[in-house]
Amino acid sequence: MGNRTIRVTDVTLRDGMHAVRHQFSVEDARAIAGALDRTGVAIIEATHGDGLGGSSVQYGFSKETEEDYLRAVCETVRNSKVAALLLPGIGTVEHMKRAADTGIQVIRVATHCTEADISEQHIGEARKMGLETVGFLMMSHMVPAGVLVEEAKKMASYGAQTVYVVDSAGAMLMGEVREKVTALREALPDEVEVGFHAHNNLGVSVANSLAAVEAGATRIDASLAGLGAGAGNTPLEVFAAVAEKAGIDTGVRLYPAMDAAEDVVRPRMARPVQTDRVSLTMGYAGxxxxxxxxxxxxxxxxxxxxxxxxxxxxxxxxxxxxxxxxxxxxxxxxxxxxxxxxxx
Amino acid sequence: MGNRTIRVTDVTLRDGMHAVRHQFSVEDARAIAGALDRTGVAIIEATHGDGLGGSSVQYGFSKETEEDYLRAVCETVRNSKVAALLLPGIGTVEHMKRAADTGIQVIRVATHCTEADISEQHIGEARKMGLETVGFLMMSHMVPAGVLVEEAKKMASYGAQTVYVVDSAGAMLMGEVREKVTALREALPDEVEVGFHAHNNLGVSVANSLAAVEAGATRIDASLAGLGAGAGNTPLEVFAAVAEKAGIDTGVRLYPAMDAAEDVVRPRMARPVQTDRVSLTMGYAGxxxxxxxxxxxxxxxxxxxxxxxxxxxxxxxxxxxxxxxxxxxxxxxxxxxxxxxxxx
Structure with a gap:
C-alpha cells in the first residue's frame, strides 16, 4: 500500500487549454483558479497546453499572454501553489524566468520518456531559481519499466524533486501503472516523490490514479470535469470522492470540487470531453x-x-x-x- | 485470474431507456439492435428501464409497447440473443409469457439484494418456458459479501443459471467488486455463472468490470457510449478495447462497437451521460x-x-x-x- 496522504496538481488551466484551443480568457482563468483554490487543491498548473512558449503557429495561439494568465492566477489564489509546464525545445530558460517573475512556485519540466537528457539545463536552472521542480516523462507507455527508471534517475540527478509517469495517450491499464510507478518508487531516492498523470482514453483514469497511489505515488494530476486533451484527464471531483472512499487524503474538499466542475468549468467547455471514437482510438493505439x-x-x-x-x-x-x-x-x-x- | 472468455450483455435498449426517458421509437430500437448485432455481442437486453410492466405513471411511460420493441429487436438480430428484464412486483409471469412469445431467449429477474425470495416463482416459470435465466441482485453495495452470497444461493436454488452482482448506484470500487464476485464464485455451484453490472457514478465502471472478470465473473453488462441511468453503464466499446488489451475475449468486435456508439447511439442521446455533480453524489452516497x-x-x-x-x-x-x-x-x-x- 502506498502513502495515504498525497498532493494533487490540477491541470484544468494547462492540459484543459487543449480542450478549449487555448482560448480561456484571463477572466476565465481567474474564475477557475478561484474555484480551485477553494477546493484546497495543492497546486494549480496554468500554461499553454504545450507549456511555456507553446503559443505559436505550430501549437496554436493562446487568447492571452502567458504572463497575463500566470499573474491572474497568482493574484487569485490564497492557498494553492501555482505551477507552469515547460517542454525544453518549445520553452526556454528565458520563458521560465519570466514565468517565475509572475510569482509561480512550481515548474514542471516535460520531455518524451526517452529524452530526459534535454531536461538537465532547465531542471538545474529551476532549482537555482528556488522553484519546486518536477520532471515529467511523457508517453511513458512506450517504453518498458526498466527504461523509464533510467530516464527518471536522470531527472532526479539533475535536481527534480518529483518525477512523473505521464500516460499522455491514455494508453495504460492499471497493471502497467502499478508496475511503472513501483519501479520508479523503488529506484529513486526516498526524498524524490513519484507522480502520475492520466488521460481517460481507455476510461480508466480514476482507477489508474488510484493504482498509482497504491503503488507509492504521492503526486496525482487531475482536472475539473476532466477538462484536458483527448478524452481528458482524471476528473478532480471524481478522484476526490474515490480517494476519500479508499482512505486516501488528497486535501481536496469534495463539495467545492464538485461545484467548481459543474458551475465554473462545464459552462466553459467548448465541446464534451469524453471517451469517444477518436480519443478511444488514441488510447487503444497508444x-x-x-x-x-x-x-x-x-x-x-x-x-x-x-x-x-x-x-x-x-x-x-x-x-x-x-x-x-x-x-x-x-x-x-x-x-x-x-x-x-x-x-x- | 478469472476466465478469459466471457459473454457480454448489452443494456443500451434497457438501462439506456432511463437516459432517454423510455422514448426510443421502434425504429431507434431496430437501428441500435442492428448495430449491436454487428458487433457480435452475445446478448441484447431490451425492456423498459424498470423491466417488463415498467411503462406506467410511477416509472414513466414508454413510447411504444414492450411487445413492439421486443419483436423489432428479435426480427433485427441475426447472431445475438435477446433478453428482457423483469422486476417481480412490477412485472408478472403474464408479462414474461408475452415477452417470450416475441422470441426472446433470455430473462433476467431482478430483486433488491436482500429480497431474492421474491424471484422464486419468476425464475421457476422462466426455466419451465425454456428461457436462459439470470438472477440480478440490485444495490449489491448495500450488504456485506456474506449476505449477498446467501441471496445468490437462493436464486441459484430457484434455477438461475447466472447470478449478477449489480452495482445499481455505481457506488463500488474495485476492491469491493473483487471481494463480492470472488465470494459468489466460490459459493455457487460451478455450473452457475457469476455476472457483474456496473454504473459509472464513481468513474470506475470499466475498471470494476475488469476486476470482476479477474475475480471470476464470466458475464459483464455494458452499453453503447455508456447509455444508462445516472452516470451510465460500462461503455461497451471502451470495455471491448480494454478487455482486448487485458487478454480477455469478449466476442465483441471493436471497430463495429466504436461505430455503433458514435454513429448510432450518440446522435440519439437526449443529454450527455456523464459523471456530473448529481450522478457523482449518487455514487458517493450509494x-x-x-x-x-x-x-x-x-x-x-x-x-x-x-x-x-x-x-x-x-x-x-x-x-x-x-x-x-x-x-x-x-x-x-x-x-x-x-x-x-x-x-x-
Whole structure:
C-alpha cells in the first residue's frame, strides 16, 4: 500500500487549454483558479497546453499572454501553489524566468520518456531559481519499466524533486501503472516523490490514479470535469470522492470540487470531453493526438481505416516528428487490402 | 485470474431507456439492435428501464409497447440473443409469457439484494418456458459479501443459471467488486455463472468490470457510449478495447462497437451521460436515483445541502419505498446546522 496522504496538481488551466484551443480568457482563468483554490487543491498548473512558449503557429495561439494568465492566477489564489509546464525545445530558460517573475512556485519540466537528457539545463536552472521542480516523462507507455527508471534517475540527478509517469495517450491499464510507478518508487531516492498523470482514453483514469497511489505515488494530476486533451484527464471531483472512499487524503474538499466542475468549468467547455471514437482510438493505439488529423487525411486518400493506420503507428512506436511515416503506413495498408487480407 | 472468455450483455435498449426517458421509437430500437448485432455481442437486453410492466405513471411511460420493441429487436438480430428484464412486483409471469412469445431467449429477474425470495416463482416459470435465466441482485453495495452470497444461493436454488452482482448506484470500487464476485464464485455451484453490472457514478465502471472478470465473473453488462441511468453503464466499446488489451475475449468486435456508439447511439442521446455533480453524489452516497428529486426538494425547503441528505440516507441504508425518511433527515440536518455544526 502506498502513502495515504498525497498532493494533487490540477491541470484544468494547462492540459484543459487543449480542450478549449487555448482560448480561456484571463477572466476565465481567474474564475477557475478561484474555484480551485477553494477546493484546497495543492497546486494549480496554468500554461499553454504545450507549456511555456507553446503559443505559436505550430501549437496554436493562446487568447492571452502567458504572463497575463500566470499573474491572474497568482493574484487569485490564497492557498494553492501555482505551477507552469515547460517542454525544453518549445520553452526556454528565458520563458521560465519570466514565468517565475509572475510569482509561480512550481515548474514542471516535460520531455518524451526517452529524452530526459534535454531536461538537465532547465531542471538545474529551476532549482537555482528556488522553484519546486518536477520532471515529467511523457508517453511513458512506450517504453518498458526498466527504461523509464533510467530516464527518471536522470531527472532526479539533475535536481527534480518529483518525477512523473505521464500516460499522455491514455494508453495504460492499471497493471502497467502499478508496475511503472513501483519501479520508479523503488529506484529513486526516498526524498524524490513519484507522480502520475492520466488521460481517460481507455476510461480508466480514476482507477489508474488510484493504482498509482497504491503503488507509492504521492503526486496525482487531475482536472475539473476532466477538462484536458483527448478524452481528458482524471476528473478532480471524481478522484476526490474515490480517494476519500479508499482512505486516501488528497486535501481536496469534495463539495467545492464538485461545484467548481459543474458551475465554473462545464459552462466553459467548448465541446464534451469524453471517451469517444477518436480519443478511444488514441488510447487503444497508444499514439499522439498530433497524428490524428494526418491519419484521417491519409485514410481518405488511400481508402483505408484511419484506426488501422493509428494502430500500426502505435505498434511501430512512431514518435512526434515522424509524421511522414503516416503516409508510408497508409500505402502499405492499402496494398495489403488489395491483396485480400481481411480488415479488422 | 478469472476466465478469459466471457459473454457480454448489452443494456443500451434497457438501462439506456432511463437516459432517454423510455422514448426510443421502434425504429431507434431496430437501428441500435442492428448495430449491436454487428458487433457480435452475445446478448441484447431490451425492456423498459424498470423491466417488463415498467411503462406506467410511477416509472414513466414508454413510447411504444414492450411487445413492439421486443419483436423489432428479435426480427433485427441475426447472431445475438435477446433478453428482457423483469422486476417481480412490477412485472408478472403474464408479462414474461408475452415477452417470450416475441422470441426472446433470455430473462433476467431482478430483486433488491436482500429480497431474492421474491424471484422464486419468476425464475421457476422462466426455466419451465425454456428461457436462459439470470438472477440480478440490485444495490449489491448495500450488504456485506456474506449476505449477498446467501441471496445468490437462493436464486441459484430457484434455477438461475447466472447470478449478477449489480452495482445499481455505481457506488463500488474495485476492491469491493473483487471481494463480492470472488465470494459468489466460490459459493455457487460451478455450473452457475457469476455476472457483474456496473454504473459509472464513481468513474470506475470499466475498471470494476475488469476486476470482476479477474475475480471470476464470466458475464459483464455494458452499453453503447455508456447509455444508462445516472452516470451510465460500462461503455461497451471502451470495455471491448480494454478487455482486448487485458487478454480477455469478449466476442465483441471493436471497430463495429466504436461505430455503433458514435454513429448510432450518440446522435440519439437526449443529454450527455456523464459523471456530473448529481450522478457523482449518487455514487458517493450509494443511494437510489429515485431519492434525488425528493432530496433536492427537501434541501430547498429546510435550507440544507441535498448532498448531505443523500450521504446521510446512504449511511442509514435507506431503501426504495422509504422516501418519507428524506424529510426526517433534512429536518435533522437543519437542526444540527442551527446548533452550529460545520457543514462539509
Amino acid at each position: 499514439v499522439y493526438s498530433s497524428f490524428l488529423l494526418h491519419a484521417f487525411r491519409a485514410a481518405e486518400q488511400f481508402g483505408v481505416d484511419a484506426r488501422d493506420i493509428l494502430v500500426e503507428l502505435g505498434k511501430r512506436k512512431v514518435v512526434g516528428g515522424q509524421e511522414d511515416m503516416i503516409v508510408d503506413v497508409a500505402v502499405e495498408l492499402a496494398k495489403r487490402k488489395e491483396v485480400g487480407a481481411a480488415g479488422r | 443511494v437510489y436515483s429515485s431519492f434525488l428529486l425528493h432530496a433536492f426538494r427537501a434541501a430547498e425547503q429546510f435550507g440544507v445541502d441535498a448532498r448531505d441528505i443523500l450521504v446521510e440516507l446512504g449511511k442509514r441504508k435507506v431503501v426504495g419505498g422509504q422516501e418519507d425518511m428524506i424529510v426526517d433527515v433534512a429536518v435533522e440536518l437543519a437542526k444540527r446546522k442551527e446548533v452550529g455544526a460545520a457543514g462539509r
